Amino acid sequence: MKCFRILALLMSFTLVSCSSLTNGGRDVASSAEQASLAGDLSGTQLGVVRYLKEKYYKKKYDGKRFKKTKRFRAMRVYFNKIEGEADSYHAILLEYTNLLRMAPTYVGSNKLPPIQSIFGFLKKIATSVTVYKVTPLAEAGKYEMQLLNARGGQLVATQSATPMVLHLSDAENLSHPLSGARISNFAKSKKGNEVDVFFPEIPQTETKEEEKKRKKEAKFGMQFNLANFVYKKVKLESTWRDNFLPGPYLRAYNDKKHQVLTLKADAGKLEADFVLEKGWRIWSGLRARRFTNKKSASIKGNFEVTKVAKGIFIFSSTDDKNEGVEHVEDRIGVFIDIFDARKSLDQDVVELIMVDSNNPTDFLMYYEHPDNGEGEGRNEEK
Structure with missing residues (x-):
C-alpha cells in the first residue's frame, strides 16, 4: 500500500507539473456533474474491467494443471441522453492503458520534446473504445446495450441475440446512479477469456471509518485505484464534448x-x-x-x-x-x-x-x- 501511494503521488505531481495552460469553456455532452438527478445516467463514471482466464501450469502432485487468474484494468463509461427518446442514451466505454507505463512517456512529451522526438511522444492513453446505444428494458433497472456503428452516413444500432445488459444496483444512498452497477454478456477478450465490467458501490454518505473499511475490503486492482486517486488528487474530470x-x-x-x-x-x-x-x-x-x-x-x-x-x-x-x-x-x-x-x-x-x-x-x-x-x-x- 505504501508503494502504491508513492507511485500515485508521483503521477499526480507529474500531471500538475506537465500541464499546458489554456483557457477553456466548451460545451460538454457528458461529465461527472450531470449525474445529479436520481435515475439519470447522464455523465461519466470510473469502473473496472476484470479479465478472467485459466493459466496453464506443469502438472503438480495434486494433478491440477490450470489455475484461474484475474487481471484488472480501469475503464470509464460516458452516458449522453438521446434527444426525443425517453430514458435512452448513447454511451462510450473506454478502457485505460496501463497508467504506470504511460507516465514516463507523458513526462517526456512535456518536459523533453527533443529527446522524446527520438523515442516517440505519448500516443496511447486508451486500449479500447466502443460506442453503444442504451435503451431501457421492461424490467426496472436494466438497460440493453447495442453496438453503435456508422453505415452510409447513418448511425446503426446492431441487434444481438445475446445483447449486453446494464444492471443498476438496488442499493439506496449511492453517490452515482451507476455505483454498484454491472454489465453482463460483455464480449470476450481476443484470447477468448471471460470479461466482467462493474462499478464500485460507493455510498453517498459514509463516515471515515466506513470508507476506510470499504476500501480495505474492496478488490478493484491497482489500475482502478491509481486512476481514482489521480483524478481526485489533481481534481481532474473526464468529459465527452458536445460540439x-x-x-x-x-x-x-x-x-x-x-x-x-x-x-x-x-x-x-x-x-x-x-x-x-x-x-x-x-x-x-x-x-x-x-x-x-x-x-x-x-x-x-x-x-x-x-x-x-x-x-x-x-x-x-x-x-x-x-x-x-x-x-x-x-x-x-x-x-x-x-x-x-x-x-x-x-x-x-x-x-x-x-x-x-x-x-x-x-x-x-x-x-x-x-x-x-x-x-x-x-x-x-x-
Whole structure:
C-alpha cells in the first residue's frame, strides 16, 4: 500500500507539473456533474474491467494443471441522453492503458520534446473504445446495450441475440446512479477469456471509518485505484464534448512538429483535412508507429463531417483521390478530454477518437494542439 501511494503521488505531481495552460469553456455532452438527478445516467463514471482466464501450469502432485487468474484494468463509461427518446442514451466505454507505463512517456512529451522526438511522444492513453446505444428494458433497472456503428452516413444500432445488459444496483444512498452497477454478456477478450465490467458501490454518505473499511475490503486492482486517486488528487474530470472542435490536431500528444489533421467549421460546414507526411519510403514504417493507430499514416484528403447526434460525428470522403478512405468512413467520431483539467489547471486539450465499435482496439486517435484552446474561431454549430 505504501508503494502504491508513492507511485500515485508521483503521477499526480507529474500531471500538475506537465500541464499546458489554456483557457477553456466548451460545451460538454457528458461529465461527472450531470449525474445529479436520481435515475439519470447522464455523465461519466470510473469502473473496472476484470479479465478472467485459466493459466496453464506443469502438472503438480495434486494433478491440477490450470489455475484461474484475474487481471484488472480501469475503464470509464460516458452516458449522453438521446434527444426525443425517453430514458435512452448513447454511451462510450473506454478502457485505460496501463497508467504506470504511460507516465514516463507523458513526462517526456512535456518536459523533453527533443529527446522524446527520438523515442516517440505519448500516443496511447486508451486500449479500447466502443460506442453503444442504451435503451431501457421492461424490467426496472436494466438497460440493453447495442453496438453503435456508422453505415452510409447513418448511425446503426446492431441487434444481438445475446445483447449486453446494464444492471443498476438496488442499493439506496449511492453517490452515482451507476455505483454498484454491472454489465453482463460483455464480449470476450481476443484470447477468448471471460470479461466482467462493474462499478464500485460507493455510498453517498459514509463516515471515515466506513470508507476506510470499504476500501480495505474492496478488490478493484491497482489500475482502478491509481486512476481514482489521480483524478481526485489533481481534481481532474473526464468529459465527452458536445460540439465539433475545429483547429490543428497532432499525431501524438504534444508532438507539435507533426500536425496531421486540421478540422474546420465555416458557415455551418464541417470539414476534416488529413495530411500525409512527407519523407523517404524507408521511414514509412517508423512514421506509422508514431501514431496511435498505424492506419492513420496512410490517410490523406478532405472529408465532410456530419453531426448525426449530440457529440457524435461521421466522416465522408469528398474526393475520389483521397487516400485511406476505408480507414475513415464507417467510423464514429467523438471528442473526449480523457484527463480534463479545465477547472483544476485551466487546461483544455481534447482527443478526437474515431471508433469502429466492431473492433474496439482498432480506433484512431488525434491529439489537439496544446495552443489551440478554444479552437480557431468560435464554433456556433449546435
